[in-house]
Amino acid sequence: MEVSTLPWLLLVSVALALCCTVAARPDSATASLDAATMAAQELDRVASLPGAPSYSYAFKHYSGYVTTDERLGKALFYWFFEAMEKPDDKPLVLWLNGGPGCSSVGFGQAQELGPFLVKKDVPELELNPCQPAVPGLSSGCWIFVHEHVLRNRSTGRQFHRWFQRFPQQKMKEFYIAGESYAGHYVPQLANVIVEENKKASKENYINFKGILIGNAYMDGDTDLQGIVDSAWHHAIISDTLYSAFLKSCDFSMEILSPECDAALSEFFLLYKLIDVYSLYTPYCDLGYPALNASSSANIGQTNGRFDLLKMPMGFDPCTQTYATEYLNRDDVQRALHANTTGLPYPYVLCRNTINDVWKDSDMTVVPIVKKLAEEGLRIWIFSGDTDGRIPTTSTRYTLKKLGLPIKEDWSPWFTHKQVGGWSVVYDGLTFVTVRGAGHMVPTSRPEQALELFKHFLANHNLPSKPF
Template sequence: MEVSTLPCLLLLSAALALCCAAAARPESATANLDAATMAAQELDRVGSLPGAPIHSYAFKHYSGYVTNDEHLGKALFYWFFEAMEKPDEKPLVLWLNGGPGCSSVGFGQAQELGPFLVKKDVPELELNPYAWNHAANLLFLDSPAGVGFSYTNTSFEIDPPGDNSTAHGSYAFLVRWFQRFPQHKMKEFYIAGESYAGHYIPQLANVIVEENKKASKENYINFKGILIGNAYMDGDTDLQGIVDSAWHHAIISDTLYSAFLKSCDFSMEILSPECDAALDEFSVLYKLIDIYSLYTPYCDLGYPALNASSSLKIGQTNGRFDLLKIPMGFDPCTQTYATEYLNREDVQRALHANTTGVSYPYVLCRNSINAVWKDSDMTVVPIVKKLAEEGLRIWIFSGDTDGRIPTTSTRYTLKKLGLPIKEDWSPWFTHKQVGGWSVVYDGLTFVTVRGAGHMVPTSLPEQALQLFKHFLANQNLPSKPF
């Protein structure tokens, strides 16, 4: 595989087509782009997308590769959607899924908050009435290299993925993506995501903050804040919260819970043999129910070959985390539909994906990445605290029926920050019903989403969009029924 260059003839042809189109439409953010930039964008523009509703949407979308490391042959795949209305006036939001090793295109776009969701029974698409590009321009990124359609020409043994390299690789992508799409460079920029993005997002945010202090005007990013759902942030409190939540949800026995309390010190790098034994017993229970959404059923269709770990251990693994099994949402079969759809050759051609012809199929999550991930911070709490002190907008949200990164874990983690409370625990509403609970700290807002699992936008899409809009507006959620 080699990182390819854009053919000159195609660039010229695309430039001429775009110049003519620009002359025919009203003044917009693209009006002042040079021909080469317009041509590069046009090459990434998605035209006819298999299975998508015809003539039922007006927004533009683009997908393709941005090389973020020529020496190692790394290129990250993105899928970008303009906002449904007035994209020039809307902010830009980067969405990241976690794992590590899971695809933001396959999860975030295809199953959660993207404009095109995979349909049941046949791997086709339907418009998402609660897509987040109602409120913002959306950028989905498969990161690090090797995830989803992103690729690397260097083996993981030589260049193992990890927290630090992922943060810097994603930053390099952003700088070059803004060079390809300069009309979005000065938009307010936010990063959102879920799960192990509880590491990705604060770490990438910290790189942006530090690089902005010395960046040229051309490379400065107008970075404003972060939004993270069911976030893996602290090895100690996350593990303790998983156990406590399981007992409160009546999943583990008093005897097993007592064994945890007696033998487990989750602040230790290496857990005791007695604690490991308790975790093994705990893991068996989550072969019976979905740890990511405690009250939804398994998929009767079975699950695709995801090239992902099926282990349910939650203790000392590759740096105190494990992919477990693949997270599911309200429809536990959507991962099957997404995998089938994104493996279609006509879909990959339309998305300008897999242009180098990799030897393996597209998978939602790659176990080979998870297996070699050694660089994982024990905690990102100090980074989050620093970001709060920098004045960034920080919202953390939590679907309260997730057992993998439960609300209990997040509450324990946030307590470590030691932030003063400005507005204490109170309900918020979606129409006539309580949507969840919130607490506003000095520098951070925490919101629960009542009845949602690990993938909140899949479980409760209307509430998720409501939360997203209020985050962007920096407004508290409604405190009364409406």
């Protein structure tokens, strides 16, 4: 499932999956569309999806390419699910996975919060009972993206191209959400949209309302400091190694000392024994699929400072394998109107070669997040508290840098009778932990994630008492 008919390096962003709850839209909702627009939408409609449950045929979904730069051959691949209940009244949400260079079709849609999850043992699909678009709990329309670089000004224009394909979606409330390295993508893209909206015509204005990011890489030095401190508190590293970090590491420095590098090398070995992304879940005994040209990827400008050992898993550590097998099926790619030129290499969930051409990642987005808070956007940041790669500790250190006053201090929130996690409301930002969740919160704690997303979109505080 490739995202362009041209070679990979020409792409800026790919595989946008826009997910809404779905039901057939009344004719009146499309009556104002011109014939060419309606025809383009119909060409992208997914008539059937191999291995999908019969329930899936009750709603419309679309996927295909939107050209974003004719001269350079850049294209955006999207997968869009209409809303199951009252779709015209539902907001639109863009979901971004991290990497950099990873797929929200392969991760977000297939493993986390899309309408379909890939089944165990066989590469087919089942309905996701805890996705934000499930009937009766319908809360919004969701967007997922594959292998992307979402920070330059051309990216904002790419979304205008998608809205030109689906103009009936243009004036909906629009939110951007994601996890991991999307802690960079989401604020950066949000800032582009905010600035472009200030000078946009009515035709190009995006009804942008807020951002939601989880286990978010936002700041280089607090990220690494939090990783080390969290590992010590979780009894993963020894007192001796922890003392070596305290003595030799200044994580605010772009180039670390040789002594600090040596301590990190010893640290990395420990995460060959357990899953850094979900500290209390097992490895996949089926093995993991290759991640393009490398088995590890660096996060932005932290090159050499912390290698990602593999991509994250949830309570079933093999979901990555299931998704890769399914999305490499020829019949699936044909159904999704993907890889139309038959590129010779397989689809992978993360394409690490993006790091070979992308060298300008910012060390921090803290100033951008603070600016967005001042702009009045709705900002929620959540954190699965058993993630060792971007742990809650790192996020709390990063939020402290913002210097925002606390309006409602640390308190529990509930999912039914159980504590779902803890939250603190700052002036301009809400921080939420998800108890027992790893890096991919919707995979490891789907019910809590659904509660979180529903309340974010409704702009309501999470339940403060059992229910």
